[in-house]
Amino acid sequence: MAPVLGFFLLLGLCGDTVSEGSPPSTNSFDRLEFEFPPTNYETEDSYEAGPTGILFQMVHIFLHTVQPHAFPEDIIRKILQKKFDFSKDYDKIIYYEIGIITCAALGLLFIILMPLVGFFFSVCRCCNKCGGEMHQRQKKNGTYLRKYFAVSLLVICIFISIGITYGFVASHHMRTHLRKTQKLAESNFNDLRMLLNTTPGQIDYVLDQYTITKAKAFSDLDNVKLLLGGSIYEKLRPRVVPALDNVKAMAEAIRETEEALVMVNSVLMDMKQSSAQLSANLSDVQKDLALSLKDPACQVPSAATTCDHINSSLSYLDVSVDFSQLPPLDKQIANMSDVLQTNLSGLIQEGYRSFNDIPETVESKTMNVISDIKRTLNSIGSEITNISKKIPVQDKLSNFIHYINNTEDYIHRYLPTLEEYDSYRWLGCLVVCCLLTLIVIFFCLGLLCGTLGYDRKATPTRRGCVSNTGGIFLMVGVGFSFLFCWLLMTIVVLTFVIGGNVEKLVCESYQNKKLFQVLDTPYLLNENWKYYLSGMMFDKPDVNLTFEQVYSDCTENKGIYATLRLENIYNISKHLNFQERMGSINSSFENTVIRIENVVLLDEAGRKNLMDFSSSGVDRIDYNTFMNATSKHPTKVNLLSFAADLDIKANHLPQGDLKQSLKRNAQTLRTIHRIRIIPLEKSMSTVYQTMRGLQYKNSGLGVKVANVIFFLNTAQDFLKNHISMITAEESKKFAAMILGYFEHYLQWVRIAITEQVAACKPVATALDSAIDIFLCGYVVDPMNLFWFGLGKATVFLLPAIIFAVKLAKYYRRMDSEDVYDDDLETIPMENMKNGNIGFRRHRTSQTH
Structure with missing residues (x-):
């Protein structure tokens, strides 16, 4: 087991390089995914017998009916412990084997009696007894009996044929599948060899993942400005940036207010001049119209009314607003100019810059600790690499490859012998099945000839040749049956006893794992070892390692480390513990004091500038006066309407100087409207909109400025009181994220060791191939199907003999009647x- 221990020692080195740590605050390490390279094996996981499997299941049901008893665990244990005394415990074997013994006894009775019966039957017939006399008694139900015997014999021949078919199918199945044995063995050996050969590559792959993990950690450490500094910045941003944005908006409002006031003041000057010129122009038109109305034509009764109306409306030709009465804005503009002497926008940019420099500050403060962490991770990687080089895993695993090669050579050497013996077996089975087929052919020929050649009008002494031949065929079939049935039954009994017991004791117990449970009995195979498997492999018989557990784990394709319970032999977590170093990384971040100072959002000059803006008086301007003045029409009457009315009235007057004067003045009013009124209206609208916007912006200016300063002070106090705590908290989370990569790697390594690295599926597959497929599927199942079919056919020979002898009397030509x-x-x-x-x-x- 040295190679196995060495192999898992190396796996352990790359597994416990991570200490316990709190989970990272982010899911960054989730992006670090490991995918173990899959290994594709040749041998199929399951064996299917195909359509023949239905016949095998039928035989299994028959065996379960004959032998319903449970697996004799106690008997097997005593036999393996050499404590079984046949003289005392034979009753237990008889009880278990009672079904097989009974069937075998019936078979032996058949073997003994059938030759004797055949012998006496032959002697008796030679003495013209037992139906040997060539005389047939006439009976009234003779026709019915003949048909009954013929149908019964035909049905029996069908049953015998089915049994023969089972025999042919079983023999063919065994022959064709035994030819697949070499391919099956090569497939299993290739899988075992692949298991051993790919293990070093799997180890290298697991080691390489530490390099990937370390590279990911290095990448994050190099990006500490964004990850740690950025996280600190994002924690502070909701409290700080809005306050700065408010100050920035206030600075923009100061600039816009000053610009608006200057613009309004300039427009007002233009409006005053335009209003004076308008007033003078309208006065000239008014005087000209008044003079024109003194024309004698107005004395005419028809025109007098028109002239009176025009004269009465001349007073409307005047301006409606005196812009000179609006209060001046020079004082407010001067105050705003003083406010703008301070570059508030620049001060705010300084505050933004001071706050945005937090990530750079974090980067500079953690430079030394990051260098130390990198050295620690590099040293761990170097130790893993050095330890992996010291363990000659490949050299030790070569012993297993040598063993596999020797076993494969042994199978290849003796497999031709197996195939040769199988050819003899196949030939013997063919002879036996053909012999039974020959008997059935004789019976069928007898039925065919007898039925076709039978003449109801012919007397027994005058039966035809075809009918007589049919009777002779039937008697030949009877003779062959007596001659060979005992031999056939001997083959059936031998194969039944062997195949039935192997199926019940080996195949069935292997499938339900009862066999493993027996082998796992403490102190069974070695009286000094509680668990034989652990004692044989590790020389530690107290380790709970059982055949059933190893087989089940290998069937589930678990790794050898978990399957063989190697943690009881070499505890990787205990002997290779890098938690101290990983803990030092966490402590390095926790003990690193990242001082972020001198973050000033707005200095005193900026705050004073805001207060000066608050006291500039822009909020005390009489905006309503300006808006009321600029919301009116420049003149008392609409000049275009007045001019149109003059034209209408002039059209009602006769031709003359009066009419021409009215039309000329109407045109003059239109010109005044175009030149004076339209520009003045635009200026008034501009002043109105501007003053309205200033009123909205500067309404409650003192409260607004006070709120901006309050929130600014609150943000500054938050920075002063909480930045250290937030920095420490985010540093812990960053350290947890870095360690999270290695925690994630460690979890993956554990899964890889127990479930993926050196997964022992080929071991369970090889065992299944040897027992479940080769022994049970290729040999025992066809053998059981063979004796089942052969036994069925042989047993049905007994009634076939009876009916054939009875029926022959109706087909053969008699000597008397x-x-x-x-x-x-x-x-x-x-x-x-x-x-x-x-x-x-x-x-x-x-x-x-």
Whole structure:
């Protein structure tokens, strides 16, 4: 077992390189997946007998009926311990074998009696007894008896033929499958050789996974800025960044407010000038219209009303708003200019930069500890590599390969002998089946000839040649039956006793694992060893290692480490423990003080700038006055409507200077609207929207600034009071994540060792191939089917003999027959002349 221990020692080195640690806070190590390379074996897991399996199951049912007793565990144990006394315990064997013994006794009785019966039957017939006299008595039910005997013999021949078919099928099945033995053996040996040859490669693969795991850990350690620093940053970000964003929004509001005030002040100046020019233009139009209305044409009654209406509306040609009355904004603009003297945006960027530098700070603070961790991981990897080189696993495993090669050579050397003996067996089975077939052929020929050649009108002494030949065939079949049935039954008894016991004691007990349970009996195979298997393999008989457990584990394709319970021999976790080093990695992170200081979100100058903005007076501007003034129309009347009305009224006047003056002034009003009103309306709308937006932004300015400063102070205090705790917490999580890779690797190594590395499925498959497939499937099942079919056919020879002898009387030509007075008319004249006529109701003998 040195190679096995050495092999699992090496596996252990790559398994316990990880210490116990808390699970990582992230699922990063889940991305580190290991897939063990699968091994594909040649030998199939199961054996199917095909359609013949139904016949095998039928024989199994028969054997269970004959031998229903459970596996004799106590008897087998006593025999293996050499404590079985046949003189005292023979009754137990008889009780267990009572079914087989009974059937064998009946067979022996058949073997003994049939030759004797045949001998006496032959002697008796030679003495014209036992139906040997060539005379057939006339019976009223003779036709019925003949048909009954013929049908019965035909049915019996069918049953015998079925038994013969079973024999042929069994012999063919055994012959064809025994030819597969070499292929089956080679397949199993190839699988065992593959198991041994691939084990070193599996070890190398497991070792390589440590390199992959270490590379993943190194990658994360090199990326500590993003993983650890970033996680700290993300923990602080929800409390810090919103406060900075609020200050940044306030700085943007300061700049926008100053720009808006300057723009409004400039627009107001333009509006005042435009409003004065508009007022002057409208005054000129008003004067011109007033002068035109003094025209004598207005004295005409038809035009007087129109002129009066125009004269009464001249007062509407004037501006509606005096923009010179709006309060000035120079003081607020001056205050905002003073506020903007401080670069608040730059101060805020400094705060962002100070906060965003946390990952770089973490990287610089952990540089030394990360270097130490890398050295620790490299040293562990070096130790694993060095230890793997010291154990000559391949050299020790070569002993098993040598043993497999020797066993394979032995099988190849003696397999031709097995095939040669099987050819003799097949020839013997063929002869036996052909002999039975010959008997059935004689019976069938007798039935065929007798049935086809039978003439109901012919008397027994005048039967035809074909009918007589049929009777002779039947008697030949009877003779062959007596001659060979004892030999056939001898073969049946021998194969039945051997095959039945092997099936019940070996095949059935192997399938239900009773055989393993017997072998696992403590102190059974060696009185000094409690468990024979562990004593033989490890020289430690107290280790609970059983044949049943090893076979079951190998059937489930578990690894040899778990199957052979090697932890009782060499505890990998105990002897190869790197937890101390892994614990030092965790302690390194826990003991590393990452001081993140001087994170100033906004200095005093920035805070003062916010307070200055709060006291700048922009929130005290009379926004409603501005909005009321700019929300009105520039003039008291719509100039376009007034001009249109002038045109309409002028059209009602006769041609003249008045009409031309009205139309000219209407056109002038349209021009004023285009040149003065439209630009002025746009300016008024701009001022209105701007002042409305400023009113909304600066409403409650003092409260807003106070809230921004409050949240800023809160974020600054949070940084001051909690950054150390958050840094320590995230450092632990980062360390747990790094160790999580190795914990995950360790769990995978344990699974690989117990279930995947050196999985012993080929061992269980080889055992199944030897016992369940070769012995039971290739040999015992066909043997049992052979004696079952042969025995069935042989037993049915007994009624076949009886019916054949009875039926032959109806087919063979007789030497004499029964004649009655009622039938004298049918007697030929020549017989009457010979004086062979008897009295009424007496038999007349006729000799031919």
